[in-house]
Amino acid sequence: MSEQKAKVSKTKLGNFFEDFYLGMQIEHTTPRTVTAGDQALYTALYGSRFALSSSDEFARSLGLEKSPVDDCLAFHIVFGKTVPDISLNAIANLGYAEGILGAPLYPGDTVTTTSEVIGVKENSNGKTGVVYVRSTGRNQRNEEVLQYVRWVMVRKKTVDSPAPETVVPDLDKAVPANKFSLPENFDLSAFDDKLSGSPYRWSDYEVGEKIIHVDGMTIEEAEHQMATRLYQNTAKVHFNNHTESKGRFGARLIYGGHIISLARSLSFNGMENAVKIAAINGGTHVAPTFAGDTIYAWSEVLEKINLPDRNDLGALRVRLVATKNNNCESMPFKQEDGSYHPDVVLDFDYTVLMPK
Amino acid sequence: MSEQKAKVSKTKLGNFFEDFYLGMQIEHTTPRTVTAGDQALYTALYGSRFALSSSDEFARSLGLEKSPVDDCLAFHIVFGKTVPDISLNAIANLGYAEGILGAPLYPGDTVTTTSEVIGVKENSNGKTGVVYVRSTGRNQRNEEVLQYVRWVMVRKKTVDSPAPETVVPDLDKAVPANKFSLPENFDLSAFDDKLSGSPYRWSDYEVGEKIIHVDGMTIEEAEHQMATRLYQNTAKVHFNNHTESKGRFGARLIYGGHIISLARSLSFNGMENAVKIAAINGGTHVAPTFAGDTIYAWSEVLEKINLPDRNDLGALRVRLVATKNNNCESMPFKQEDGSYHPDVVLDFDYTVLMPK
Amino acid sequence: MSEQKAKVSKTKLGNFFEDFYLGMQIEHTTPRTVTAGDQALYTALYGSRFALSSSDEFARSLGLEKSPVDDCLAFHIVFGKTVPDISLNAIANLGYAEGILGAPLYPGDTVTTTSEVIGVKENSNGKTGVVYVRSTGRNQRNEEVLQYVRWVMVRKKTVDSPAPETVVPDLDKAVPANKFSLPENFDLSAFDDKLSGSPYRWSDYEVGEKIIHVDGMTIEEAEHQMATRLYQNTAKVHFNNHTESKGRFGARLIYGGHIISLARSLSFNGMENAVKIAAINGGTHVAPTFAGDTIYAWSEVLEKINLPDRNDLGALRVRLVATKNNNCESMPFKQEDGSYHPDVVLDFDYTVLMPK
DSSP: OHHHHHHSOOOOOOOOGGGOOTTOEEEOSOOEEOOHHHHHHHHHHHOOOOGGGTOHHHHHHTTOSSOOOOHHHHHHHHHHHHHHHHTTTEEEEEEEEEEEEOSOOOTTOEEEEEEEEEEEEEOTTSSEEEEEEEEEEEOTTOOEEEEEEEEEEEEOSOTTSOOOOOBOOOOOSSOOGGGOOOOTTOOOTTOOHHHHTOSOOGGGOOTTOEEEOOOOEEOOHHHHHHHHHHTTOOOGGGTOHHHHTTSSSSSOOOOHHHHHHHHHHHTTTTOTTOOEEEEEEEEEEOSOOOTTOEEEEEEEEEEEEOOTTOSSEEEEEEEEEEEESOOOTTOOOBOTTSSBOTTEEEEEEEEEEEEO | OHHHHHHSOOOOOOOOGGGOOTTOEEEOSOOEEOOHHHHHHHHHHHOOOOGGGTOHHHHHHTTOSSOOOOHHHHHHHHHHHHHHHHTTTEEEEEEEEEEEEOSOOOTTOEEEEEEEEEEEEEOTTSSEEEEEEEEEEEOTTOOEEEEEEEEEEEEOSOTTSOOOOOBOOOOOSSOOGGGOOOOTTOOOTTOOHHHHTOSOOGGGOOTTOEEEOOOOEEOOHHHHHHHHHHTTOOOGGGTOHHHHTTSSSSSOOOOHHHHHHHHHHHTTTTOTTOOEEEEEEEEEEOSOOOTTOEEEEEEEEEEEEOOTTOSSEEEEEEEEEEEESOOSTTOOOBOTTSOBOTTEEEEEEEEEEEEO | OHHHHHHSOOOOOOOOGGGOOTTOEEEOSOOEEOOHHHHHHHHHHHOOOOGGGTOHHHHHHTTOSSOOOOHHHHHHHHHHHHHHHHTTTEEEEEEEEEEEEOSOOOTTOEEEEEEEEEEEEEOTTSSEEEEEEEEEEEOTTOOEEEEEEEEEEEEOSOTTSOOOOOBOOOOOSSOOGGGOOOOTTOOOTTOOHHHHTOSOOGGGOOTTOEEEOOOOEEOOHHHHHHHHHHTTOOOGGGTOHHHHTTSSSSSOOOOHHHHHHHHHHHTTTTOTTOOEEEEEEEEEEOSOOOTTOEEEEEEEEEEEEOOTTOSSEEEEEEEEEEEESOOOTTOOOBOTTSOBOTTEEEEEEEEEEEEO
């Protein structure tokens, strides 16, 4: 008995493609109480200046009890929990969809995350497959803080294992307004745009309008490592230079969510009043980034959404593009052949709320 | 209409010299709730050990409700707010004066910052001018947390624009004691100098006394970037190596306030009982600093100030000098020709409170 | 008088071997209120995922009022306080013993640290000596948070000074169970191992069992500097590259405690349910580490300890070995001649609590 036990490895190596099956429910490890310390680090890492997550007083003027943490921080914390079970053996994080931000995440709240496998598809090479999961973070009152779908390419343990029946979920191209989950009592009628930083409100933005966010941020190894550990994201490629320096890229790979947060923070300059994210419609990490890269961003308004019964606010669907080492003056995106400009690193499609 | 709007750039590019006029009032963007997370980061960035901002119990023994955040953190947060409006196009931050620390800034307090233009002076080259502003940070009860004057050299948008009438404010050489704004109920009678770290009190310091603070701190890129973002200071030169590596210095420039905080923290060794800053009398960022530089500091007591009706404490006016890559054993300051020693990076004149 | 005073240096240079004597009591400077900000930084620096210090709800399910900060953070804060008095002139930190974790350290608690000299022994070279101290951190209710013994090799001020009588304390090889100081109301009966991350409980571990913790973490200068300053540890070798680049190692030395925390965090993968440290039995910093090193870890179960009257939990005495730039697949430890494998940097002997 003792001998046998001693041989059982207690170390977790993550799930492989064969371990996933349609309808599989996963309760992720390590519930996480979010604190003012997390938000302070978030500010230090990205310099975010959106008034809602910067000032308790401002949050109260919009009907909330105090400042919730940044919506992207909520996303990263929920995402981080899923990594040990979903993507430890992932080759690529392929996409996001149907992300819905729900109850505001306040300092003191505790988030627990679960996932359901909603699709599986073996690749034709027989070595890898794509897994679709819907992950949900809930607070201590069991209210949904965030749910979103992502799909990842995962290694198979053995090439011989039989392929499962292919199921690819039918996902919304963009989260429709009737699925938004606005915070209770959230009301932008008293919105103070002197404090928020811009006179431009919902009605001032037009579909097709493009905004270059001007500033650039250079990433240091210590910064992305600290961020990614803060989210308790355990993907090895971000932390281990002993292996990564000899690996595929010759360097530690930066967590894709770090780029989302940098781009969102840079977007403040030109979209100051986009105080809250309502939905994440899609997203592609187009190219990897590494320490030393300087991130820039530009946005395009894709859609203007009128919310029924809301005179205080409207929604904008926005494409947020991040580049590396390219100041975005030419708004790089896709090239003639449909492929992305080589400097583009993120193509993110999300919906923000703005005062009317 | 739609066409026209789409052409309006919503990105802020900051004010130029012509945009400022005497008496101009500016309400700065992004009110900021300060938290225990900010203070933890401050400790991690500078290693400050002054007992007042380290221990709630110590703060209570001096009549306060709990530990206020470090006085320099209050300064940086107020300063950071002013950058997008005052110094985004600044060539140089020329000086400080009349800085008065008021109500302690407690975790949970929200700071809002305003500025008034109190002087303008075009330079003879017609390309730049000097703007003097008095900036004031107030908490959610509208109590003054900090006010100070700074003057910056700002670019003109067009050389042809006419020069305004020159107005240079008459500023105090040092903040006089009757302008100090000590916290309510602040009383150092029960001061415990075992806990604070030194037996040397106000009466033990002499005018002309010089103290070498011995230790040195090497600055990393990630550190000064995280600090400057924590203060929501948006000056581009601190963050963008893509442009700065090709710029004037070939490297990201470190925010001058980062050096003030390092020097103040280093000054603990020898001035442990200088628990609170009462005033900032003046300050010059003598030379730029870059990642890799090691900061040292030394102090000189300039003046001993007896506060009327206070038997518990007195004030010391102190010159705090910071150097780079020079251990301060020779107390480098000015040279025979009146210019600064090339290793000096900061000449800071401030007034601290000490138990009697 | 004034002249004389001006010549008294107020700068502290730390104690030398001659300054210590048996029975000496030291009250260390700078009481420290611990906050949620400290814990957030701790998570960002090490990525720790133990459920007890990650979730208030989880902590409450075990009978505590909320999440205490990580046990190692408590250790570092107490340790940091002792540095200016004990080890500023230390050549080496030789060992630890009799470490007992007591009252949980909650955000909001204020720690004050004292030490007693319990042994002195001059080395035969007459230039250095070994000092043994027992340091104790207490909270604002005077409850013991932590006590531990460490011994350090300290320089003598003058070679001629006479040697004190040698006293070497008799220390426990390992802290016996009857000296453990478990938190009041701490009860693991309702332990949820889905949330904690592993089905393996106390009964699943065997004496002699070895666990390779798989992951590696590369250390950056900014990270260890921020950590060490957070602990208000003032040892110069960690911060000053101006001197250290020309010194013994040619680089800043990383605080040994940083490695303890990295190894403990890495040990989560395989020992997820070791939610609380009960005791630190011993520890040796076998070799120095520097920025750029990648830390790996493996553990060996040394002893299984049944606690009388506790059906909810048991204790495991564990050896935690950390290496640099060696993935621990071969579990490097000691070599045939008894010396450590050259890649081993930490040999740490501690006792953890686990649900039964």
